[in-house]
Amino acid sequence: MEFFDIGAVVWILRKCVWWIPDFAVDRYRGALVELDKQLRSGRPFVAHSTRHLIEAERP
Template identity: 75%
Template structure:
């Protein structure tokens, strides 16, 4: 019996270091990511997070159970 399960994952970041870490580990999210290239955006995001507004991102995952 084949099946499909889908879930939507919520990720909440409260500091810029965690955002940089995940973007360096998951290179397919932002393929051209570098701190230098995105410095202005990261500085603004850091300001928002320090003001109490966490960065929230979502991703969707699929589990396909297939039978041949």
């Protein structure tokens, strides 16, 4: 995923609570300000994720 503005980053982190379970804007304000500077300079934030599919059967 590519993010181009800090609002989108905050929105996704608030919706996907399992990514950063203790996420709060106040708690991560410093990092968000730095990330906002990066985004405003034209460098997007690129997030990579891995998914696993586990299939199970009862014997």
